């Protein structure tokens with residue numbers, strides 16, 4: 001009683017960790033010009049707000065300079081904690097730009113044109129309270145010197161082509177690291193010691209193998225769109241909290257996947273679509289979503305899901321995509337319903 005769906009299934013992306021943005025303040029007309037001096041003892045001086053930015057009186061620790069066509073860094077009053085500079089044409093972050101910025105907690109610099117050689121060696125390093133740094137969609141070719149306090153670092157969509165062991169060293173609190181869509185061919189030992197990392201996205205690079213020393217506590221590991229053809233024995237065995245593994249659009253073959261690689265409990269979603277697999281790999285009965293479309297799978301092997309079936313022992317698989325392979329719905333054995341009794345979407 002399989003429901004063979006024709007609807008293409010969207011891969012289930014866990015909700016991205018979005019910044020909890022404070023509501024965007026409406027520009028208030030009361031700033032400076034003539035309205036007294038805008039100051040009273042103990043209140044922040046609003047006149048230190050650069051003309052090209054907004055510093056809402058209701059949120060005196062934030063400065064909004066996003067999408068203003070800026071080509072250089074504005075001056076930054078020292079009270080500012082949340083700085084929005086995204087979607088400009090800023091190409092350089094010199095040390096001098098950050099002299100007053102030591103209270104920054106969030107720095108949003110995504111969608112600019114920042115080049116690695118135009119980032120002062122100490123410019124970011126000195127921001128010792130920085131928690132979130134967004135540098136995605138820039139022109140970086142290497143990882144700048146960064147403060148160790150970061151929790152959320154986004155460097156995706158740059159042209160980073162090499163990493164060093166020092167790049168993320170000592171970032172004990174780093175939880176989210178986005179490095180996707182760069183030109184990295186080897187992670188080296190750059191990930192070593194990221195004890196708090198839960199989300200690692202290194203998809204869309206030039207990796208040919210699984211990076212060594214992957215952080216032990218990752219929940220989400222995204223490796224799709226690289227050139228990985230094999231995985232090491234016991235590759236997923238060492239992770240205690242891994243739930244989402246995405247390796248679509250690589251060059252995986254059956255030969256490159258040791259038996260039981262993906263038979264690890266705890267996994268919720270496994271995406272191996274757009275590879276060169278000829279068999280369905282053995283997966284754990286706890287897996288819920290398995291994407292295998294666009295491989296070269298020739299048989300529906302029920303044993304990949306259940307080695308044994310009884311009243312309490314069956315696959316928890318809910319989504320199974322097998323379209324774009326060399327099998328058809330008739331290849332599903334009738335006893336499958338015993339094993340795959342929770343599958344509500346099987347696409348062949």
Ligand SMILES: *[C@@H]1O[C@H](CO)[C@@H](O)[C@H](O)[C@H]1NC(C)=O
Nearest residue numbers: 075076077096097098099100
């Ligand atoms: C730093 O603060 C001083 C004093 O408020 C100010 O004169 C200067 O322009 C600021 N520099 C930058 C780069 O923000």
Ligand SMILES: *[C@@H]1O[C@H](CO)[C@@H](O)[C@H](O)[C@H]1NC(C)=O
Nearest residue numbers: 112113114137138139157158
């Ligand atoms: C910077 O990156 C953008 C998009 O990634 C690219 O279009 C542009 O040519 C790059 N600019 C330079 C000067 O490298």
Ligand SMILES: *[C@@H]1O[C@H](CO)[C@@H](O)[C@H](O)[C@H]1NC(C)=O
Nearest residue numbers: 147148149150170171172173
């Ligand atoms: C990590 O966070 C803790 C608690 O907020 C803090 O004490 C520690 O200094 C941080 N570590 C780094 C490397 O900044």
Ligand SMILES: *[C@@H]1O[C@H](CO)[C@@H](O)[C@H](O)[C@H]1NC(C)=O
Nearest residue numbers: 263282284303304305306307
């Ligand atoms: C998967 O692993 C479990 C426990 O480690 C084992 O009992 C089971 O036989 C394996 N599944 C298959 C299909 O080999």
Ligand SMILES: *[C@@H]1O[C@H](CO)[C@@H](O)[C@H](O)[C@H]1NC(C)=O
Nearest residue numbers: 285306307308309312313314
């Ligand atoms: C299901 O069967 C497998 C293989 O015999 C076994 O390893 C596993 O512990 C069983 N699980 C449950 C929930 O009984």
